[in-house]
Amino acid sequence: xxxxxxxxxxxxxxxxxxxxxxxxxxxxxxxxxxxxxxxxxxxxxxxxxxxxxxxxxxxxxxxxxxxxxxxxxxxxxxxxxxxxxxxxxxxxxxxxxxxxxxxxxxxxxxxxxxxxxxxxxxxxxxxxxxxxxxxxxxxxxxxxxxxxxxxxxxxxxxxxxxxxxxxxxxxxxxxxxxxxxxxxxxxxxxxxxxxxxxxxxxxxxxxxxxxxxxxxxxxxxxxxxxxxxxxxxxxxxxxxxxxxxxxxxxxxxxxxxxxxxxxxxxxxxxxxxxxxxxxxxxxxxxxxxxxxxxxxxxxxxxxxxxxxxxxxxxxxxxxxxxxxxxxxxxxxxxxxxxxxxxxxxxxxxxxxxxxxxxxxxxxxxxxxxxxxxxxxxxxxxx
Amino acid sequence: xxxxxxxxxxxxxxxxxxxxxxxxxxxxxxxxxxxxxxxxxxxxxxxxxxxxxxxxxxxxxxxxxxxxxxxxxxxxxxxxxxxxxxxxxxxxxxxxxxxxxxxxxxxxxxxxxxxxxxxxxxxxxxxxxxxxxxxxxxxxxxxxxxxxxxxxxxxxxxxxxxxxxxxxxxxxxxxxxxxxxxxxxxxxxxxxxxxxxxxxxxxxxxxxxxxx
Numbered sequence: 001x002x003x004x005x006x007x008x009x010x011x012x013x014x015x016x017x018x019x020x021x022x023x024x025x026x027x028x029x030x031x032x033x034x035x036x037x038x039x040x041x042x043x044x045x046x047x048x049x050x051x052x053x054x055x056x057x058x059x060x061x062x063x064x065x066x067x068x069x070x071x072x073x074x075x076x077x078x079x080x081x082x083x084x085x086x087x088x089x090x091x092x093x094x095x096x097x098x099x100x101x102x103x104x105x106x107x108x109x110x111x112x113x114x115x116x117x118x119x120x121x122x123x124x125x126x127x128x129x130x131x132x133x134x135x136x137x138x139x140x141x142x143x144x145x146x147x148x149x150x151x152x153x154x155x156x157x158x159x160x161x162x163x164x165x166x167x168x169x170x171x172x173x174x175x176x177x178x179x180x181x182x183x184x185x186x187x188x189x190x191x192x193x194x195x196x197x198x199x200x201x202x203x204x205x206x207x208x209x210x211x212x213x214x215x216x217x218x219x220x221x222x223x224x225x226x227x228x229x230x231x232x233x234x235x236x237x238x239x240x241x242x243x244x245x246x247x248x249x250x251x252x253x254x255x256x257x258x259x260x261x262x263x264x265x266x267x268x269x270x271x272x273x274x275x276x277x278x279x280x281x282x283x284x285x286x287x288x289x290x291x292x293x294x295x296x297x298x299x300x301x302x303x304x305x306x307x308x309x310x311x312x313x314x315x316x317x318x319x320x321x322x323x324x325x326x327x328x329x330x331x332x333x334x335x336x337x338x339x340x341x342x343x344x345x346x347x348x349x350x351x352x353x354x355x356x357x358x359x360x361x362x363x364x365x366x367x368x369x370x371x372x373x374x375x376x377x378x379x380x381x382x
Numbered sequence: 383x384x385x386x387x388x389x390x391x392x393x394x395x396x397x398x399x400x401x402x403x404x405x406x407x408x409x410x411x412x413x414x415x416x417x418x419x420x421x422x423x424x425x426x427x428x429x430x431x432x433x434x435x436x437x438x439x440x441x442x443x444x445x446x447x448x449x450x451x452x453x454x455x456x457x458x459x460x461x462x463x464x465x466x467x468x469x470x471x472x473x474x475x476x477x478x479x480x481x482x483x484x485x486x487x488x489x490x491x492x493x494x495x496x497x498x499x500x501x502x503x504x505x506x507x508x509x510x511x512x513x514x515x516x517x518x519x520x521x522x523x524x525x526x527x528x529x530x531x532x533x534x535x536x537x538x539x540x541x542x543x544x545x546x547x548x549x550x551x552x553x554x555x556x557x558x559x560x561x562x563x564x565x566x567x568x569x570x571x572x573x574x575x576x577x578x579x580x581x582x583x584x585x586x587x588x589x590x591x592x593x594x
């Protein structure tokens with residue numbers, strides 16, 4: 001057992017931390033006001049290799065593995081959630097679907113551009129009437145004359161409005177249910193019958209693009225059936241979601257750590273009744289509880305990421321860390337806002353933004369309730 | 383500065399070397415991640431005199447025969463600003479200190495340094511040494527793939543004693559180190575006429591400040 005982070009991954013995390021503090025933190029207000037990340041910043045991030053972290057070098061990735069990827073996302077968690085979201089949706093579930101489920105030819109065709117950040121990926125599963133119950137997918141895929149036709153609407157697709165490559169999950173045979181009846185398709189911007197619909201206005205995650213994707217007899221060549229296997233989509237989606245859940249938790253850990261640091265500094269500075277508020281046990285306990293929970297979540301993230309890098313499929317750990325870290329982050333941000341008092345409620349405070357950003361953690365990529373379902377199913381299976 | 387030359391001319395090789403303890407590897411690893419081609423460590427666990435460091439580096443420079451050697455302008459601890467110029471002297475090379483910019487020139491390089499109100503531009507043929515002040519550009523971030531690739535590069539290491547350099551020479555010894563005394567508040571002399579104030583001032587300067 002070795003809990004040391006390898007030297008090069010420590011350097012990687014330090015580099016991301018430095019980049020976040022010098023380049024991204026100063027942009028936080030602009031991103032909140034304009035609800036977008038400046039294009040030149042995305043380009044700079046692409047140039048530094050931020051869009052291909054976990055993938056092997058042979059596909060143009062950084063070869064940092066899932067642990068390296070999570071360490072980077074932990075640092076990205078320290079600023080506007082837009083950054084970890086654009087990277088996370090692109091990497092963990094968009095490009096990851098192709099990496100996990102694609103044929104060798106598909107990986108060579110798509111991953112290098114995606115890793116270089118020259119093209120942005122998205123993952124598209126949710127529909128107006130289909131969320132965690134993937135079997136209820138309405139988007140249909142029909143094969144006619146050697147070409148697949150997709151029909152349906154996907155919603156709340158992170159990166160959807162800016163994506164060049166979208167992995168779309170559609171029902172090829174509803175009677176067969178999720179296993180065998182759902183396929184994944186690689187759809188490129190510009191495919192006939194594919195367009196971006198409404199762009200969403202969200203409570204938080206300002207600067208992260210989320211929206212509707214519309215498929216109207218969208219033509220997808222047979223070569224773009226992910227993995228070349230009709231009906232294998234569900235398994236790929238679950239694999240990508242495992243990685244996604246761990247990486248979301250990594251962002252939650254970074255954000256919570258940052259908030260705790262803000263709360264410590266504030267509580268030592270803020271004087272009331274002739275002493276800093278940190279001298280009050282009520283405040284101390286909030287700080288201590290937060291530190292304990294952040295530590296636990298961080299270890300869970302590293303453990304699950306390490307297991308991915310060992311070639312394991314830690315679906316149970318992924319569900320556990322997702323529910324724990326996202327609920328932990330909501331508790332921490334609530335305490336940190338409380339410690340900041342009125343100041344934390346003001347728009348100029350990073351705590352106010354973090355409070356809105358944190359809420360989605362308990363919802364996307366499987367709600368807390370769905371994670372508990374997955375965990376319980378594993379516990380109770382014969 | 384070195385990497386900018388490599389950007390402009392891909393045939394450039396950038397090698398980094400340092401004389402120092404084993405923990406200096408971190409800095410070398412960072413340089414590799416930023417894009418330097420190779421790195422090596424001359425291991426010296428005990429502090430050496432600045433002149434000994436310069437002599438050791440001279441041995442390395444004579445082996446690798448670079449066109450251009452860039453050093454930092456000074457160490458951040460003792461601020462001597464000595465090793466770069468001393469290395470150039472040991473090698474018998476020209477040197478220019480406190481560079482802000484390098485511009486390739488026929489048969490050599492233009493070395494720019496900031497002076498009051500403008501730039502001073504020197505031209506030197508190779509080989510030449512410069513000490514770098516603050517470049518006009520911020521140091522680049524290592525790319526993340528660069529960091530992972532840097533892991534695979536060996537950083538060869540050899541003890542400083544193996545170079546055959548004279549490691550003796552004068553060593554500065556710090557005899558005392560103290561923080562400046564806390565400054566007391568000033569005094570305003572306003573009692574009496576101008577002559578009386580001048581007398582008080584003279585008295586204070588002689589008896590208290592002891593500057594007269």
